[in-house]
Amino acid sequence: MDSDEFRQRAKQIVDYVAGYHDTIRQRRPVPDVTLGYLKPLVPAAAPEDPDKWNDIFEDIERVIMPGLTHWQSPYFHGYYPVGQSFAETCGDLLCNGLGSFGFSWITCPAATELEIVVMDWLAKMLTLPSEFLSGGKGGGILQSTASESTLVTMLTARNVMLTRMSATHGPVGRDVKEGIDGDVFSRLVAYSSDQAHLSMQRACMFSAIRLHAVESDDKERMTGPALAKAIAIDVEKGLIPFYCMATLGTTASCAFDDLKEIGPVCKKAGIWLHIDAAYAGSSFICPEFRPLLDGVEVADSFNFNPHKWLLTSFDCSALWYRDSSKTIEAFSVKEVMFSYEHEDTTIDFSHREIPFGHRFRALKLWFVLRLYGVNGLQAYVRKHVYLAQEFEKLVAADDRFEVTHPVTHGLVCFRLRQCSNDLNALFLAKLTTDRRVYLTATTSKDVYFLRFVVCWRKTEKSDILYSWNVIREVATALLEDTKKQ
Amino acid sequence: MDSDEFRQRAKQIVDYVAGYHDTIRQRRPVPDVTLGYLKPLVPAAAPEDPDKWNDIFEDIERVIMPGLTHWQSPYFHGYYPVGQSFAETCGDLLCNGLGSFGFSWITCPAATELEIVVMDWLAKMLTLPSEFLSGGKGGGILQSTASESTLVTMLTARNVMLTRMSATHGPVGRDVKEGIDGDVFSRLVAYSSDQAHLSMQRACMFSAIRLHAVESDDKERMTGPALAKAIAIDVEKGLIPFYCMATLGTTASCAFDDLKEIGPVCKKAGIWLHIDAAYAGSSFICPEFRPLLDGVEVADSFNFNPHKWLLTSFDCSALWYRDSSKTIEAFSVKEVMFSYEHEDTTIDFSHREIPFGHRFRALKLWFVLRLYGVNGLQAYVRKHVYLAQEFEKLVAADDRFEVTHPVTHGLVCFRLRQCSNDLNALFLAKLTTDRRVYLTATTSKDVYFLRFVVCWRKTEKSDILYSWNVIREVATALLEDTKKQ
Numbered sequence: 001m002d003s004d005e006f007r008q009r010a011k012q013i014v015d016y017v018a019g020y021h022d023t024i025r026q027r028r029p030v031p032d033v034t035l036g037y038l039k040p041l042v043p044a045a046a047p048e049d050p051d052k053w054n055d056i057f058e059d060i061e062r063v064i065m066p067g068l069t070h071w072q073s074p075y076f077h078g079y080y081p082v083g084q085s086f087a088e089t090c091g092d093l094l095c096n097g098l099g100s101f102g103f104s105w106i107t108c109p110a111a112t113e114l115e116i117v118v119m120d121w122l123a124k125m126l127t128l129p130s131e132f133l134s135g136g137k138g139g140g141i142l143q144s145t146a147s148e149s150t151l152v153t154m155l156t157a158r159n160v161m162l163t164r165m166s167a168t169h170g171p172v173g174r175d176v177k178e179g180i181d182g183d184v185f186s187r188l189v190a191y192s193s194d195q196a197h198l199s200m201q202r203a204c205m206f207s208a209i210r211l212h213a214v215e216s217d218d219k220e221r222m223t224g225p226a227l228a229k230a231i232a233i234d235v236e237k238g239l240i241p242f243y244c245m246a247t248l249g250t251t252a253s254c255a256f257d258d259l260k261e262i263g264p265v266c267k268k269a270g271i272w273l274h275i276d277a278a279y280a281g282s283s284f285i286c287p288e289f290r291p292l293l294d295g296v297e298v299a300d301s302f303n304f305n306p307h308k309w310l311l312t313s314f315d316c317s318a319l320w321y322r323d324s325s326k327t328i329e330a331f332s333v334k335e336v337m338f339s340y341e342h343e344d345t346t347i348d349f350s351h352r353e354i355p356f357g358h359r360f361r362a363l364k365l366w367f368v369l370r371l372y373g374v375n376g377l378q379a380y381v382r383k384h385v386y387l388a389q390e391f392e393k394l395v396a397a398d399d400r401f402e403v404t405h406p407v408t409h410g411l412v413c414f415r416l417r418q419c420s421n422d423l424n425a426l427f428l429a430k431l432t433t434d435r436r437v438y439l440t441a442t443t444s445k446d447v448y449f450l451r452f453v454v455c456w457r458k459t460e461k462s463d464i465l466y467s468w469n470v471i472r473e474v475a476t477a478l479l480e481d482t483k484k485q
Numbered sequence: 486m487d488s489d490e491f492r493q494r495a496k497q498i499v500d501y502v503a504g505y506h507d508t509i510r511q512r513r514p515v516p517d518v519t520l521g522y523l524k525p526l527v528p529a530a531a532p533e534d535p536d537k538w539n540d541i542f543e544d545i546e547r548v549i550m551p552g553l554t555h556w557q558s559p560y561f562h563g564y565y566p567v568g569q570s571f572a573e574t575c576g577d578l579l580c581n582g583l584g585s586f587g588f589s590w591i592t593c594p595a596a597t598e599l600e601i602v603v604m605d606w607l608a609k610m611l612t613l614p615s616e617f618l619s620g621g622k623g624g625g626i627l628q629s630t631a632s633e634s635t636l637v638t639m640l641t642a643r644n645v646m647l648t649r650m651s652a653t654h655g656p657v658g659r660d661v662k663e664g665i666d667g668d669v670f671s672r673l674v675a676y677s678s679d680q681a682h683l684s685m686q687r688a689c690m691f692s693a694i695r696l697h698a699v700e701s702d703d704k705e706r707m708t709g710p711a712l713a714k715a716i717a718i719d720v721e722k723g724l725i726p727f728y729c730m731a732t733l734g735t736t737a738s739c740a741f742d743d744l745k746e747i748g749p750v751c752k753k754a755g756i757w758l759h760i761d762a763a764y765a766g767s768s769f770i771c772p773e774f775r776p777l778l779d780g781v782e783v784a785d786s787f788n789f790n791p792h793k794w795l796l797t798s799f800d801c802s803a804l805w806y807r808d809s810s811k812t813i814e815a816f817s818v819k820e821v822m823f824s825y826e827h828e829d830t831t832i833d834f835s836h837r838e839i840p841f842g843h844r845f846r847a848l849k850l851w852f853v854l855r856l857y858g859v860n861g862l863q864a865y866v867r868k869h870v871y872l873a874q875e876f877e878k879l880v881a882a883d884d885r886f887e888v889t890h891p892v893t894h895g896l897v898c899f900r901l902r903q904c905s906n907d908l909n910a911l912f913l914a915k916l917t918t919d920r921r922v923y924l925t926a927t928t929s930k931d932v933y934f935l936r937f938v939v940c941w942r943k944t945e946k947s948d949i950l951y952s953w954n955v956i957r958e959v960a961t962a963l964l965e966d967t968k969k970q
Contacts, residue, residue, distance in 0.1 A: 001570070001571040001572055001856060002571075003503040003504075003506055003507050003571070004503075005571070006499070006502075006503050006571035006574070006575070007499055007500060007503045009571070009575050010496075010499040010502075010571070010574065010575050010578060011495075011496050011499055013575050013578050013579050013582065014491070014492055014495040014496055014499065014578070014582075015492060016579070016582075017491075017495075017578070017579065017582030017583065018488040018489075018491050018492045019488075020582065020583065021488055022488050031594055031595070033594050035590065035594075035827060035830065035831050036598070037594065037598065038594070038595065038598035038599060038601075038602060039598065039601075039602060042602055044605075045606055045609050045610075046603075046606040046607075046609070046610055046854040046855070046858070046859055047854075047855060047858045047859070048858055048859050048860050049858045049860055049861075050855070050856055050857055050858040050861055051855040051856065051858070053856070056852065056855050056856065060579065063595070063599075064595045064599070064848075065595075066595070067593075067594035067595030067598060068583065068585050068593060068594075068595045068596075069585055069587065069591070069592055069593045069594070069595075070585060071584055071585045071586065071592075071593075072583070072584040072585065078592075079592075079822070082584065082585075082586055082842070083584070084581070084582075084583075084584025085486070086486040086487075086488070086490070086491035086494070086495070087486055088581070089491070089495065089578070089581045089582050090486075090491070090494050090495050090498050092577070092581045093495060093498050093499070093502070093574070093577075093578050093581070094498050094501070094502065094545065096569070096573070096574045096577045096578070096798045097498065097499075097501075097502030097505065097569075097574050098502065098505065098553065098557070098569075099556055099557040099567065099568070099569025099798060100553050100554055100555060100556045100557065100567075101556065101567055101799050102554065105520065106554070107554055107563075107564075108552070108553060108554045108556075109516055109518050109520075109522065109523070109552035109553075109554070110516070110523065110548070110549045110550075110551070110552030110553045110554075111553075113521070113522065113523035113524065113552060114523060114548075114549070116523075116524075117523060117524060117527055120529075121530055121531040122531070124530050124531070125530075125531055144629060144840045144842075145840035145841060145842050146841075147839060147840050147841045147842075148839060148840055151839060155691055158693075176686055176689040176690055176694075176695055176696040177695065177696065178695070179671050179672075179673075179674070179694070179695040180667075180670070180671050180693050180694075181667075181671065182665075182666075182667025182668050182669075182670055182671030182672075183667050183668075184667075185665070185667055185670065185671065185693065186664050186665045186666065186667030186670065187664075187667075188664075189664070197841075198818045198820045198823075198841070199841050201661055201818050202816065202818055202839075202841075204661040205661055205815070205816070205818075206640055206691070206692075206839065207691075207693070208643075208665050208670065208692070208693055209661075209664070209665075210661055210662065210663070210664040211661040211662065251822065252822065307842075313581045313584060314586050314842055314844055315840065315842065315844055330690070331687065331690070333683045333686050333687055333690075335683050335927070336926070336927045336928045336933070337564070337736065337737065337925050337926065337927035337936070338683075338925075340917075341914070342520060345520065346520050354632060354633060354636060354687075354691065354839065355629045355630035355632050355633055355800065356630060356631075356632045356682075356683070356684050356687075357567075357629075357630050357632075357799055357800065359799055359800055363549075367541065369531040369532075370531070370532060370535070370536040370541050371486060371535055371536065371538070371541065372535055373531070373532045373533055373534045373535040373536070374531055374532070374533050375533050375534055376534075376535055429826070432825075440822050440823075441821065441822065442820070442821045442822035443821045448821070451822075
């Protein structure tokens with residue numbers, strides 16, 4: 001494909017994408033395919049000679065669309081949103097088109113420096129404490145996911161604690177020749193709410209350390225006293241607490257751990273405090289939601305995902321450190337091939353993450369922040385919260401349903417009132433089979449409930465009404481069937 | 486930005502990208518900026534109201550271009566290439582534009598199933614053993630980087646060994662409540678050549694296990710006997726070997742570990758064999774290079790980066806397992822919210838990787854494989870090897886230089902003959918300051934040498950001549966300066 005053909009083909013994709021969004025309401029969000037649908041639609045091997053462009057282009061509708069779950073449908077209400085916007089697509093198109101990336105400053109000064117700038121912009125939008133900004137010890141970095149952010153901060157904190165222990169226990173540090181001190185290492189323990197995302201459990205598995213899942217209160221929050229008690233029990237057992245992850249906006253119900261209580265407990269215990277605000281973090285750009293972040297003053301790291309609720313495509317997860325040097329101490333390995341003049345005074349993102357390469361993600365975020373502006377982004381977040389509240393009213397007005405959790409953001413948790421968990425699970429299955437709306441469900445404190453999330457960037461009240469009518473219709477049929485039996 | 490504006494703006498970016506590649510020869514690959522250049526060019530905070538599109542568009546040249554290292558320049562010869570092609574940019578534009586992604590089958594059947602298909606296509610192109618294909622226990626997955634692939638296979642192998650040990654040592658497994666058996670854990674040891682990429686060392690740090698870097702032979706290869714000796718020494722010490730990474734195409738000089746010797750040693754020792762062919766793996770689609778992969782028959786996992794030498798943008802790293810269930814055993818955590826009907830018979834990539842979300846990377850790779858065809862991709866690889874050999878001839882014909890390593894792929898290692906390492910390092914510094922070409926250098930066996938890699942997809946012999954003339958010119962000036970002193 002030469003550049004003239006590229007001009008033509010890429011523009012055809014642009015038009016396709018624009019048309020896709022213009023007509024998204026015509027597609028059911030849940031695909032109607034069974035496992036293995038795609039294989040018979042394509043050859044068993046790559047072509048020897050190039051395929052024709054038109055065949056590939058037609059395969060988007062023939063092969064891909066039948067099996068696409070439409071995350072950008074107004075009727076997609078599952079999980080939490082994954083971001084997309086025309087602004088970010090322009091930015092990421094530029095990123096791919098230029099084909100430059102930078103794992104160190106010299107390998108792409110623009111990529112490194114733009115990331116520093118947009119992370120500062122974002123930090124200011126969230127009014128993060130100034131220590132988290134660049135210029136001093138702090139600073140942000142874009143990671144792939146909240147999962148990765150949890151893991152890298154945990155690995156950093158593990159190294160901090162092992163380094164501290166080495167003062168009294170001899171070398172227990174990161175020397176891969178000598179290995180670990182098994183006794184010290186096996187006593188490390190991390191904390192989070194029992195409502196934390198499962199990536200916390202996975203991070204502990206990867207890091208080979210214990211997890212103490214602290215029982216959340218009746219509002220599904222981890223409290224300071226509960227954490228303090230957990231730490232005291234473990235210390236009594238001879239364990240070594242080193243890391244705590246607080247969740248702001250849990251996966252199940254968007255509950256908020258009590259950060260103002262948790263921070264001082266962590267500080268007193270001398271352990272790393274990481275904040276996971278993967279979804280809800282975007283709301284902190286609105287002054288009315290910012291109090292939920294109070295207590296961040298004593299945190300060591302903070303993370304949220306612009307690729308969830310800030311109109312930026314996956315992957316784009318924003319992570320800040322109070323003291324980035326701790327990560328560099330934990331991760332950095334030097335090699336002649338990657339060294340350059342002044343490397344000690346610059347920022348090399350490869351020393352702060354698991355992959356060695358670093359995508360130029362800052363570009364898409366830059367386009368989003370500039371093309372929406374802070375006011376535009378605030379309006380977008382508020383619109384989703386407003387629409388969730390509208391949905392909440394609809395549910396509350398129908399006495400066959402109950403809203404199970406407070407609605408503070410874009411999530412409404414609800415269930416069929418006075419019905420068993422099994423019947424509610426059947427209800428979700430019926431909705432999924434119907435395919436006109438996509439919802440998910442979960443269980444917390446032994447109660448199974450459905451989760452309705454406002455996801456699409458252009459969802460209107462009429463869309464919410466449409467989804468609600470589908471939900472009511474499916475519920476009516478199910479409840480009548482149940483009565484008959 | 487509504488869809489009409491998107492049609493207009495995105496097409497403007499398409500034209501910009503096309504023009505960028507058309508005129509890439511006019512830009513020096515090394516940017517002329519100093520640390521901190523970008524900050525004064527942009528505001529200190531995100532705009533309150535949206536910026537104008539034209540201002541953003543103009544900032545590409547004003548803010549980004551001055552600091553861009555041009556990885557797609559014909560005169561960029563550093564590290565190894567990072568892929569880009571018009572085909573892949575079309576595919577990734579579609580990926581971003583659709584805004585769908587799938588961490589499990591149900592969350593996007595098309596994403597999961599297309600990835601299975603293209604990974605099978607690729608596996609067949611490489612003639613990987615059939616066990617690595619989907620359908621049985623094997624199967625591929627796209628990861629971000631070779632670093633991540635090394636880490637996830639190491640974590641998998643760690644779990645395999647701990648599970649095996651638990652038969653004789655009681656529970657030492659992945660239970661995050663009970664923690665690890667510090668004694669067993671601290672005795673785990675992994676192996677690679679001392680020429681392996683630094684991500685091996687980092688993976689060991691992250692995994693908290695020992696690394697035994699096996700001394701490579703005079704051809705910079707890890708041999709079977711050297712590995713066997715290292716394992717024997719460690720077993721004697723009471724250590725527990727569990728993982729070996731063989732490198733096919735080392736970072737320094739593109740040397741190839743002796744896979745045919747290493748495999749049986751690993752098998753005899755009962756340890757996991759992972760193959761890192763990050764750069765050179767792409768060449769195995771050509772029959773004449775495929776013998777370098779002989780021995781893969783006994784490997785447990787194999788990885789290479791289409792984002793290096795197969796015209797696909799970062800990130801896109803292809804990883805296959807002989808038995809994927811081992812990874813699932815190591816990584817999988819179940820939760821109600823993510824469960825769905827038939828989940829046990831489908832493939833959920835989130836159970837096989839560190840991030841929980843999974844980008845629809847298969848789309849760009851699909852576009853590349855179809856728009857080039859196997860023949861087109863083979864021709865592309867062969868062209869780079871031919872151009873490297875042409876450069877090798879130029880170097881060899883100038884008696885001020887010496888070629889230090891065999892040229893088998895797209896890399897030529899060379900240095901100023903009979904000059905100190907320091908003078909050669911100064912030579913690289915002069916080239917970098919000159920900015921017309923970009924090369925890197927490294928040290929192996931105490932010898933410092935420069936690395937010249939053919940990187941751009943459309944590099945011609947005239948481009949190689951241009952780079953060579955710059956290199957000669959800078960060398961001449963340096964050697965004359967040196968004589969004068």
